[in-house]
Amino acid sequence: MSNRLEHVSAGFAIASITGCASLKGLTTEETLAKTLGMLAGSFVGSRTPDWIEPPVGFNHWGPAHSRRMAGVLALYVGALAPIVNDELAATSRACFEWDRELASQGRPFLANVCWLLGLLFQGLAGFAQAFPVAYATHLGMDQATRKSDLPW
Ligand SMILES: [Zn+2]
Numbered sequence: 001m002s003n004r005l006e007h008v009s010a011g012f013a014i015a016s017i018t019g020c021a022s023l024k025g026l027t028t029e030e031t032l033a034k035t036l037g038m039l040a041g042s043f044v045g046s047r048t049p050d051w052i053e054p055p056v057g058f059n060h061w062g063p064a065h066s067r068r069m070a071g072v073l074a075l076y077v078g079a080l081a082p083i084v085n086d087e088l089a090a091t092s093r094a095c096f097e098w099d100r101e102l103a104s105q106g107r108p109f110l111a112n113v114c115w116l117l118g119l120l121f122q123g124l125a126g127f128a129q130a131f132p133v134a135y136a137t138h139l140g141m142d143q144a145t146r147k148s149d150l151p152w
Helices: 004-023 028-052 067-104 108-143
Strands: none
Touching: 004 028, 004 108, 028 067, 028 108, 067 108
């Protein structure tokens, strides 16, 4: 049976592999923000199933660990995730454009707010990209557990 560290490590590894291509073409600060978002998304995604249904008995395999949930995740990753990622990335780019425009108008405070929002939306894109992948990795690892290996 996989423990927390194995779930988090596997979730991060798989989310990193699947997320690397999306870092192409980003600036250094965008890459950092998206990587941090992916790190947070992979941690939260790999832990969420057990936060909802702690592994303390057979109810560990409730709705949050079900094949239906795996199907919902697959549907999200296949159909919605690219749209969500594009929207968050476009919003981030718009914030960075406003940042440059406001800075050129001599309005540094608002420019900095827009710059921070740009980083936030890039981080959210990373989170939204890594979360379902790490969650699905958790489900896959739990499916591989034999009932005879369970501690209860
Ligand atoms: Zn679990």
